[in-house]
Amino acid sequence: MSSAPDLSPEFLAADVHGKLQDAGIAFIVITTVIYFLFNVSRISCAERNGWEFWVLYPISxxxxxxxxxxxxxxxxxxxxxxHAQYWLIHDPVVLENFAKIQTADEFIYVAGVTVPKVCILIMYLNIFVERKVRIATWIVIAVVIANWFIIGIIVTFTICQPFAYKWDKSIPGGHCADLLASYRWISIPNILTDLAIIFLPFSTLYRLHTTRVRKIGILLTFLTGGLGIITAILRLVGFFTLDLFSDPTFFGVETQILTLVEPNAYFICSCLPGMRPLVRTVFEKSGLTTAVSRYYHSMRTGSRTTRHDQSGISLEVPRGYYKASVSAPKETRPGSANDDDATLIRMDKSYQVAYSPV
Structure with missing residues (x-):
């Protein structure tokens, strides 16, 4: 707590509650809009939806x-x-309410971080086919769930004995472990699992046979799943730079905003890949896809070589090795125009193309 000389009228009049309230309202709106668009995309545009869409995403x-x-x-x-000193003078019960709400917030925060991470990892399982990557993904899922069980349930329930001592310091014989340390170090497992989420797709993406532009696009899609690491680091730094329990109601505004942003960032990141069908549909209906394709084609015409066979058929091939075939329309034997059994498919030519920079 601050010393007595700090209790000036200006100090007691300080009030920054607007930042926390505005942040809460803003993320309620932002998350709701993102989740609505995610549902529209998955229900109306996607071919199928797994169980996580109906269970994990609503919970998240x-x-x-x-x-x-x-x-x-x-x-x-x-x-x-x-400031906490203001409430000690005017209404000490408010500080007890703050501690109760903070306790509920701890349970929700850990669960709010865990569920969207599991959603991201399940998305990986739906994409990856490589056995080693799938095993690694299952291991990360197990670590994420174990972290929630240990920190979100066991530690939160046992860090103060009895449990109610966390907000009622008048209980005889009650005691708590280092609460501030638990708030600080809880971000470390989150950061480590974030790093795993970022690096899991790399080996699969490296072996993917596609253009560099498409690889970059896929990589950016996967990286959205790890953007929560930024907020996790900010939260870790925030708890190290602020002595929360010296003035919980005042400093708690900054730390609570970070505690709000981190799980919401994970949730938004888990929804973004699922919104691709909606974005693709909007692009196609707006005609932007055709315009982009024409522009992209015009940019690449210089790197393509055109070959013509004797029938005048054009084969455009980029650098690399390709197999192509040219077929003629159906040909009917004379005198059997109405006989479907007499219809033949004549393969005029087949090509084995080995096109090199030379």
């Missing part, structure tokens, strides 16, 4: 929604934004 969205509501509750009932 609900958790993000609760985190946004908790930010508002922090302001309305927990006194977030004002």
């Amino acid at each position: 969205y609900f958790l993000q929604l609760v985190l946004g509501i908790i930010c508002i509750l922090f302001v309305q009932y927990g006194g977030a934004g004002r």
Whole structure:
């Protein structure tokens, strides 16, 4: 707590609750819009949806929604934004409400980080066919779930004895472990699993036989799953630079915003790849796909070579090795125009093309 000389009228009048309340409302709106577009994309444009679409994604969205509501509750009932000394003077019960809301927030935060990560990893399983990569993905899923069970349930329930001592310091014989350390180091497992999410697709992508442009596009799609690492690092730094328990209701505004942003970032990242069918459909209907294709084709005409056979058929081939075949229309034997059995498919020519830079 701050010393007595700091309790000036200006100090007690300080109030930054607007930042936390605005952040809560903003992410409720942003997450809802993203989730709505994700559902539109998957239901109307995608060929099929797995069980995770019907189970994990709704749970994940609900958790993000609760985190946004908790930010508002922090302001309305927990006194977030004002200095703790203000509430000690005017209404000490508010500090108890703050600790209760903070306890609920811890449970929701860990679950809110875990579920969207599992969604991203299940997306990997639906894409990867390489055995080693699939095994590694299952291992990461197990680590993510184990982290939630250990930190989100066991540690949260046992860090204070009895459990209610976390908000009621009047309980005789009650004690808590280092709460600030637990808030700080909880981000480390998140960062490590984020790194695994980022690097898992690399080996598969490296072996993928496609153009460099398409590889970059696929890589960017996968990297969206690891963008949560940025918010995890910011949250870790935030808890190291702020002494939360010296003034919980005031400093808690900054740390709670970071605690809100991190799981929401994971959720948004888990939804973005699933929105590709909707984006593709919008592009096709708007005619932008045709325009881009024509532009891309015109840019590449200089790197293609055209070969003509004696029938005047054009074969455009980029550098590399390709197999191509040229077929003629159906040919009917004379005198058997109405006999389907007499219809033949005549293969005029087949080509084995080995086109090199030379």
